[in-house]
Amino acid sequence: MSAVLQNLVNQPYKHGFVTEIESDVAPKGLNEGTIRLISAKKNEPEWLLEFRLKAYQKWLTMEEPQWPNVKYPKIDFQAISYYSAPKPRKKLGSMDEVDPELLRTFEKLGVPMHERAVLAGVAVDVIFDSVSVATTYKQKLAEVGIIFGSISEAVHTHPDLVRQYLGTVVPIGDNYYAALNSAVFTDGSFCFIPKGVKCPMDLSTYFRINTQESGQFERTLIIAEEGASVSYLEGCTAPRFDTNQLHAAVVELIAHDNADIKYSTVQNWYAGDENGVGGIFNFVTKRGLAKGVNSRISWTQVETGSAITWKYPSCVLQGDNSVGEFYSVAVTNNYQQADTGTKMIHLGKNTRSTIVSKGISAGHSNNSYRGLVRIGPTATGARNYSQCDSMLIGDQCSASTFPYIQVRNNSAIVEHEASTSKIGEDQLFYFAQRGIGNEEAVSMIINGFCKDVFQQLPMEFAVEATKLLGFKLEGSVG
Amino acid sequence: MIYQNSKPLLEVRELRATVNGIEILKGIDLTVRSGEVHAIMGTNGSGKSTFAKVLAGHAAYVVTGGTVAFKGKNLFELAPEERARAGVFLAFQYPIEIPGVANNQFLRLTYNTVQAQRGKDELDPLEFDDFVREKMKLLEMSPDFLDRSVNAGFSGGEKKRNEILQMALLEPLLAILDETDSGLDIDALRIVANGVNQLATKDNATILVTHYQRLLNYIVPDYVHVMESGRIIKTGGKQLALDLETHGYDWVSIEQRAAAGV
Numbered sequence: 001m002s003a004v005l006q007n008l009v010n011q012p013y014k015h016g017f018v019t020e021i022e023s024d025v026a027p028k029g030l031n032e033g034t035i036r037l038i039s040a041k042k043n044e045p046e047w048l049l050e051f052r053l054k055a056y057q058k059w060l061t062m063e064e065p066q067w068p069n070v071k072y073p074k075i076d077f078q079a080i081s082y083y084s085a086p087k088p089r090k091k092l093g094s095m096d097e098v099d100p101e102l103l104r105t106f107e108k109l110g111v112p113m114h115e116r117a118v119l120a121g122v123a124v125d126v127i128f129d130s131v132s133v134a135t136t137y138k139q140k141l142a143e144v145g146i147i148f149g150s151i152s153e154a155v156h157t158h159p160d161l162v163r164q165y166l167g168t169v170v171p172i173g174d175n176y177y178a179a180l181n182s183a184v185f186t187d188g189s190f191c192f193i194p195k196g197v198k199c200p201m202d203l204s205t206y207f208r209i210n211t212q213e214s215g216q217f218e219r220t221l222i223i224a225e226e227g228a229s230v231s232y233l234e235g236c237t238a239p240r241f242d243t244n245q246l247h248a249a250v251v252e253l254i255a256h257d258n259a260d261i262k263y264s265t266v267q268n269w270y271a272g273d274e275n276g277v278g279g280i281f282n283f284v285t286k287r288g289l290a291k292g293v294n295s296r297i298s299w300t301q302v303e304t305g306s307a308i309t310w311k312y313p314s315c316v317l318q319g320d321n322s323v324g325e326f327y328s329v330a331v332t333n334n335y336q337q338a339d340t341g342t343k344m345i346h347l348g349k350n351t352r353s354t355i356v357s358k359g360i361s362a363g364h365s366n367n368s369y370r371g372l373v374r375i376g377p378t379a380t381g382a383r384n385y386s387q388c389d390s391m392l393i394g395d396q397c398s399a400s401t402f403p404y405i406q407v408r409n410n411s412a413i414v415e416h417e418a419s420t421s422k423i424g425e426d427q428l429f430y431f432a433q434r435g436i437g438n439e440e441a442v443s444m445i446i447n448g449f450c451k452d453v454f455q456q457l458p459m460e461f462a463v464e465a466t467k468l469l470g471f472k473l474e475g476s477v478g
Numbered sequence: 479m480i481y482q483n484s485k486p487l488l489e490v491r492e493l494r495a496t497v498n499g500i501e502i503l504k505g506i507d508l509t510v511r512s513g514e515v516h517a518i519m520g521t522n523g524s525g526k527s528t529f530a531k532v533l534a535g536h537a538a539y540v541v542t543g544g545t546v547a548f549k550g551k552n553l554f555e556l557a558p559e560e561r562a563r564a565g566v567f568l569a570f571q572y573p574i575e576i577p578g579v580a581n582n583q584f585l586r587l588t589y590n591t592v593q594a595q596r597g598k599d600e601l602d603p604l605e606f607d608d609f610v611r612e613k614m615k616l617l618e619m620s621p622d623f624l625d626r627s628v629n630a631g632f633s634g635g636e637k638k639r640n641e642i643l644q645m646a647l648l649e650p651l652l653a654i655l656d657e658t659d660s661g662l663d664i665d666a667l668r669i670v671a672n673g674v675n676q677l678a679t680k681d682n683a684t685i686l687v688t689h690y691q692r693l694l695n696y697i698v699p700d701y702v703h704v705m706e707s708g709r710i711i712k713t714g715g716k717q718l719a720l721d722l723e724t725h726g727y728d729w730v731s732i733e734q735r736a737a738a739g740v
């Protein structure tokens with residue numbers, strides 16, 4: 001690989017600092033006692049403890065999946081701490097009472113914790129290690145009946161809602177990591193948009209792993225009632241450690257008749273260093289149920305971080321005429337590995353799904369798209385369009401595409417397109433010959449490549465994502 | 479056109495270059511003055527494109543000897559993009575495709591980059607759109623090419639026209655056209671040649687690499703050079719191109735060998 005391309009890919013991680021803050025960390029190890037401890041710390045109702053214990057029993061019988069196209073040493077689940085929370089100085093009443101050290105951390109990360117912040121108009125729920133530390137704009141949202149805040153709080157304030165929906169889209173035994181999450185999840189966001197309400201602002205969660213030995217197992221639940229709509233953003237970072245941290249989240253979305261949920265992620269967990277040491281193992285289960293007629297679930301993700309990403313945000317299109325969308329940019333560099341994609345399960349009539357996946361691999365990384373389109377026998381008139389493009393930077397990296405298509409209804413129309421391209425020295429030379437330097441050329445090529453996905457992101461996020469990709473690939477030219 | 483007392487724009491002395499350790503250029507000498515048109519002809523593989531790419535600064539080609547001065551300064555001190563901004567333009571023999579990057583964005587970026595270098599005004603997307611459409615009219619190019627990706631899926635001739643469009647936008651001091659005529663239909667050849675002639679001034683110069691005398695009927699060269707095995711073995715006026723057409727390259731080689739006493 002040319003020196004030009006070499007440098008382009010090696011850019012220091014900007015969020016790798018650790019916050020010095022006193023934390024309440026549970027002893028390492030996983031057993032029934034750990035689960036009871038978490039549940040007790042959160043003062044949870046009995047039904048939730050049962051939910052956890054059932055999941056734990058299930059998990060014990062399960063095997064870690066071997067099919068993803070990623071390699072990593074066996075995870076020692078006994079070496080992880082399953083609960084870590086910054087010790088609050090006192091009971092929080094408002095944002096001004098949040099530990100200033102935490103405020104500084106999130107300021108440094110560019111997350112607006114003050115409602116008067118520059119990025120106004122976005123409500124934020126901030127999760128630090130295992131717990132939610134702050135939620136902004138709560139009051140304002142409550143006025144239109146929207147419930148937005150941490151899930152542990154919702155368990156107490158709206159137990160019936162949580163109980164009604166939790167685990168309905170991703171059952172406790174769905175997969176190995178989902179079972180683990182169901183057993184030990186610590187916090188996450190809960191969001192409920194009542195009938196007919198269009199959420200007046202974007203809702204957002206910001207996840208930060210701070211403690212070295214802790215895993216992060218967050219649980220997000222979003223419900224849009226009939227005719228409701230919401231746009232939800234998720235961002236994540238972690239400090240730079242030379243050990244791997246496990247992040248195994250579960251996200252469940254439920255859209256009723258005519259409801260619309262748009263879920264956008266910019267994932268920038270620490271990816272490990274240039275030799276592949278350290279970084280987050282990001283094993284995530286995200287699934288949306290388009291339950292009602294004309295409902296819509298749309299996933300947009302920009303995955304740039306993590307040592308390993310294993311993630312398939314999916315849509316179950318149950319309601320007639322429901323719509324599922326998946327727009328993804330996954331960037332891997334150095335020794336990062338990503339096996340990501342989606343599942344579109346068509347059950348209702350005239351259901352439609354769109355998949356646009358853009359994989360960019362640089363360095364020695366390995367980037368796979370894995371996607372399933374299943375048209376069930378009842379899904380008359382279903383349609384799917386998939387487009388999976390890979391781009392290689394340099395010649396040490398690899399890209400693979402694994403499309404699975406299962407059609408059980410003759411009226412379905414399924415289209416799949418795929419392409420692989422490469423940023424070559426001759427392309428960069430062409431730009432240079434027209435006065436355009438390498439970094440600008442690469443950014444132009446990458447932005448062009450990702451255009452179809454970026455334009456799905458909310459404005460501020462699109463700007464953020466473009467910058468992030470620039471950082472990520474900057475300096476590999478030179 | 480040859481002007482009295484015009485300054486040398488490009489001075490190449492004893493230029494040697496290798497690719498993958500193989501020596502391709504074996505001592506090239508060439509002087510191009512402002513206002514002149516030079517044609518370089520020669521057999522396939524004789525090193526014409528290599529010469530062009532060495533001047534433009536392609537990283538795969540290693541200069542192993544000799545000097546090149548552009549406007550009196552060492553060209554090799556400039557990075558490829560700096561050469562371009564200084565006014566060296568290469569119309570590629572095989573323009574590369576850049577899928578995903580819209581032609582109009584690319585054209586505007588390159589235009590504004592070079593404008594900024596010259597201390598001139600940059601154009602916003604709307605202004606640029608008007609400007610580029612005018613230029614495209616001269617080349618009888620459809621504006622549809624603006625919305626497509628750079629060169630992606632363009633026919634051979636369309637790619638060549640897109641190169642000349644860029645030349646028209648950038649108004650280089652030294653334009654090297656590497657077989658821009660190959661792949662052009664007769665009408666396009668005339669249009670492109672007209673474009674090149676219109677851009678010619680007493681301050682700039684053009685090097686045409688070509689296999690065909692036909693192009694030289696439209697763009698009349700002041701000098702014709704014959705390249706063979708990485709050297710310029712013969713230089714003459716426009717008559718030389720006609721002689722080559724009649725006698726073939728062997729004729730030069732024999733004559734050259736005789737002159738060299740081998």
Ligand SMILES: Nc1ncnc2c1ncn2[C@@H]1O[C@H](COP(=O)(O)OP(=O)(O)OP(=O)(O)O)[C@@H](O)[C@H]1O
Pocket residue numbers: 497498500502520521522523524525526527528529538571
């Ligand atoms: N990257 C490379 N690796 C190996 N050989 C190369 C490389 N680039 C050029 N060459 C060789 O250098 C020689 C000169 O090539 P060049 O492209 O300059 O010829 P040319 O005169 O432009 O020919 P044509 O008229 O066919 O365009 C050829 O023998 C070619 O195979």
Ligand SMILES: [Mg+2]
Pocket residue numbers: 526527528571656657
């Ligand atoms: Mg050539």
